[in-house]
Amino acid sequence: MRSELLTIIKKEFRRFFGDKRLFLSTVILPGLIIFVMYTLIGQLMEDFMAPDKTYKPEVYVVNEPESGKTILNSLKITYHKTETSKVESIKRKIEDQKVDMLLVFPEHFDEDVLAYDAIASGEKAPEIAIYYNSAAKESEALFQTVTAAYDAYETTMSNKFDVNADTDVKFDLATEADTTAKVFSMMVPMLLIMMLMSGCMAVAPEAIAGEKERGTMATLLVTPVKRSSIALGKVISLSVFALLSGVSSTMGVLLSLPKLMGDSEKNLSANVYTVTDYVALSVTVLATVLCIISIFSIVSTFAKSIKEAGSYASPIMLVGTVVAVVSSMSEGKHALSLFTIPIYNSAMLFSGIFSMKYTMTQVGVTVLSNLVFMVVCVFIMTRMFNSEKIMFSR
């Protein structure tokens, strides 16, 4: 049994590692593509969000008050004064993205503001109308800046107290670990399950359905090798390939995630996790791969061709992703029994590991249940190899 198993595993290894194209497309490219893609998306988003400092905005002001002049000058915004009669034509220019902003002040704005008493008068406060176009990056940025400046001006007029006014003091006490845990536990579990599933999907159809399609499975089945050895040999070797593919994709995600998250998450660093966390993560990834590859191997055994196996694998991947999303988003303490459900358990545990809220018992239960699941799948595959309807029907 052992030597048969080794022979089958060795053959699968030889095919996988010897075929440069297969190795490149399954192990190297996924991680590389994800890294380049995410980094590029992050960079593009950063560029898109960041206003162009050399840009000269086109701003119009109606009924310019003295305060408005001061504020706009302090923001170094040059503008054109205009009249109420031109408001509609300027608004159309904003729609066409030819003008960035129009500020319409009421007549005698400064005087009205000074005289206004919200409690005594019970009237509506003087209102500035700021027209802009959120679809235009520069117009949107300008709106944010000007609104913030006027909000600040309004605050100073009745300033009784401030919140977090001292810019030298760090008020957000979240540590690098907290930030990383929050972001990674939100995004990585789902991505990880998807990457592992993609890895399994890339290798399983060819190894089993491919053998059926080529007729080599029949040749293999007329050897005295036990069906269970064939099934186990396939699952073990495919797990290694899927694991390599999954690790490659995960590395790509982890390395590019800080860039993807942009300036808002500068504190992200995978260094915040301990060796124990990484060991727990590795063990869980391995157990997850065994579980997923077992499912895909059964699908591949059932399919008549590589194409058919691929068509069955896509909906399974979709279901797996949904399960991963649901489980990684479910908050609170999870019952230990939930960690016996394959894939659901992995997503919960990944989420727990990345948020640093997990126990070794949860890891143990997940690994054990996934191993049991794999054994059951190997048993089913063995039965399938004996089924003439599955192996030889057209």
Added chain:
Amino acid sequence: MEEILQVENISKTFTLSKKQMKLEKTNSKKKVAVDHLSFSAYEGEIFGLLGPNGAGKTTTLRMIATLIKPDEGEILVDGSSSTKEPVEVRKKIGFLTSELKLEDFFTPNYLFDYFATLHGVDAATCKARKEELFARFGISEFAEVKVANLSTGMKQKVSLVVSIAHNPRFIIFDEPTNGLDVITAKVVTDFLKDLKKEGKSIILSTHIFELVEKLCDRVGIIINGKMVTCGDLDAVCEGKTLEDRFFEIYEETEGSLA
């Protein structure tokens, strides 16, 4: 001569899918592929199995090769039951189907070693047998060339030698010369003659009447899962060519050729 294969009253019925029912133009969900079939094969003989498409030849060969089980009846290969001792049977047989397409990535050298190892052949025996067979089929110079880069004829020759890497006593060939050019087909038929001389027992399923006439000692004709005639080639032919006799038998059984 020693009886190597005993096929005794085997039957096999398949359940058809809706798609298959449409293709077969039948309302019945069941299709009797093999119907109480019996025949024997002896040491040192080539037994030809003839029949139209869908007659039950491949199903019969798969049952003998232990890939599928008969619903009833018994198959004994060199005294071992295909249903009760399938592993023993697998050790004794070689099986080559025309559907076999070796993996493009591997070399003949590797594939031979792989299947020989799975059959439990030791390294020294494997090496000697590989050298002999590769030389016999002109594979030696292509031994390290990937299957993808071999010609169709060479691929078929590699498939053949791989299927008999373990030197089995009893060999099943399903359309072994399918798609081969005349030269390669001649090499294969000569090899089958040599195997026969070595005392191997061979079952040959083919559509080529000439091949059966040239090679086979005995022949069985299957129509609709039933063995309609079986015996020495001369006795079956009754002085006519095998082709003429086959169509005569077919018309007697089915009424007409259309």
